Amino acid sequence: MGESVQTTYDVIIVGGGPAGLCAALYSGRGMLNALLIERGLPGGELLNTDLIEDYIGFESVKGPELARLMTEHAKKFGAEVVMDTVEAIEQRPNGEFLVTTQLGKEYHAPAVILTAGGTPRKLGVPGEQEYAGRGVSYCAVCDGAFFKGEVLAVIGGGDAAVEEADYLTRYAEKVYIIHRRNELRASQILQDRAFKNPKIEFIWNKVVEEVEGEPRGVTRLKLNDTVSGEHSTLTVGGVFIFIGFTPNSGLIKGHFAHDASGYIVTDNHMMTSIPGLFAAGDLRVQLTRQITTAVGDATTAAIAVEKYLTDRAHQKAAPADEREAVASS
Ligand code: NAP
Numbered sequence: 001m002g003e004s005v006q007t008t009y010d011v012i013i014v015g016g017g018p019a020g021l022c023a024a025l026y027s028g029r030g031m032l033n034a035l036l037i038e039r040g041l042p043g044g045e046l047l048n049t050d051l052i053e054d055y056i057g058f059e060s061v062k063g064p065e066l067a068r069l070m071t072e073h074a075k076k077f078g079a080e081v082v083m084d085t086v087e088a089i090e091q092r093p094n095g096e097f098l099v100t101t102q103l104g105k106e107y108h109a110p111a112v113i114l115t116a117g118g119t120p121r122k123l124g125v126p127g128e129q130e131y132a133g134r135g136v137s138y139c140a141v142c143d144g145a146f147f148k149g150e151v152l153a154v155i156g157g158g159d160a161a162v163e164e165a166d167y168l169t170r171y172a173e174k175v176y177i178i179h180r181r182n183e184l185r186a187s188q189i190l191q192d193r194a195f196k197n198p199k200i201e202f203i204w205n206k207v208v209e210e211v212e213g214e215p216r217g218v219t220r221l222k223l224n225d226t227v228s229g230e231h232s233t234l235t236v237g238g239v240f241i242f243i244g245f246t247p248n249s250g251l252i253k254g255h256f257a258h259d260a261s262g263y264i265v266t267d268n269h270m271m272t273s274i275p276g277l278f279a280a281g282d283l284r285v286q287l288t289r290q291i292t293t294a295v296g297d298a299t300t301a302a303i304a305v306e307k308y309l310t311d312r313a314h315q316k317a318a319p320a321d322e323r324e325a326v327a328s329s
Contacts, residue, residue: 017044019115019281019294026302028077043067118245127211135218140164150237161242162186169199247283269304
């Protein structure tokens with residue numbers, strides 16, 4: 001991955017997770033001149049996931065391994081991948097997009113597929129930011145090994161919290177899953193696994209009020225019972241927060257349709273309310289956010305882009321044809 005020499009493309013794909021890589025593959029196969037811009041290594045959330053057991057065809061595959069396979073596959077079909085951070089996506093009066101990056105590059109294309117996923121949501125409590133990297137983490141695969149023999153807390157009740165808590169028991173002596181309700185949102189198979197794990201204990205109906213610590217790191221959590229209102233403390237060596245994602249839709253300059261949390265509304269071609277701007281994967285309004293749904297969205301988006309560009313070329317050509325027809329009659 002390096003710097004791109006070219007600056008004008010048929011389509012620019014923003015984000016290199018499963019959706020972005022799949023969009024790059026289909027764009028390449030569709031003979032489109034595509035650029036994929038990713039701020040880190042391609043793979044997105046796959047790089048933060050240990051084992052994947054629900055991607056059809058792969059009974060069990062390591063996240064980073066699937067990321068590597070997807071990247072190689074996308075590149076095989078000619079995708080150009082650059083490492084840079086997109087700062088803004090803006091539609092110009094002629095309908096084309098200008099994509100600007102942190103490295104000061106300006107890329108142009110008549111279509112953009114936004115697959116930038118989300119950023120881990122923060123609790124927003126005192127101590128969270130102060131102890132980030134010193135006991136507060138948002139990635140079990142990245143940081144779990146630093147907590148050998150510790151007692152840890154995982155916050156959240158969704159798939160990520162329950163799955164990552166299970167992963168953390170490889171290193172930790174004990175993992176508390178602290179959930180604000182008395183019922184998990186996570187899928188049944190993940191719940192069953194966690195309930196069977198002797199190192200996991202659930203703390204129901206509690207939210208974190210404060211993360212406390214010493215200069216070396218986190219030492220305890222202040223909790224509040226969501227039913228009784230009672231306050232308590234829990235001694236832990238670290239806290240992993242998995243309370244969902246905030247979609248990275250803020251890159252779009254201008255108005256676009258979204259829900260109350262900022263997830264992007266698309267039509268069934270994955271086109272947003274801005275003509276030529278498509279969205280795929282975790283940042284789109286949808287029932288669930290799986291690798292399978294991300295690559296499904298991306299497939300539709302890439303094929304829809306081909307159709308969009310063809311229609312656009314015909315529309316541009318039409319007035320000239322009509323003029324010719326009038327002149328020769
Ligand atoms: P999620 O499904 O949105 O779950 C977030 C959890 O955090 C919920 O249990 C929620 O509680 C809780 N929460 C939210 N704000 C909170 C706060 N301020 N304080 C305390 N708790 C809070 O998010 P996710 O687990 O990151 O998953 C995101 C998407 O990725 C989902 O569609 C999920 O299915 C998918 N995913 C799938 C897999 C897999 O299939 N293996 C793995 C990871 C993620 P409530 O339940 O009370 O709302």
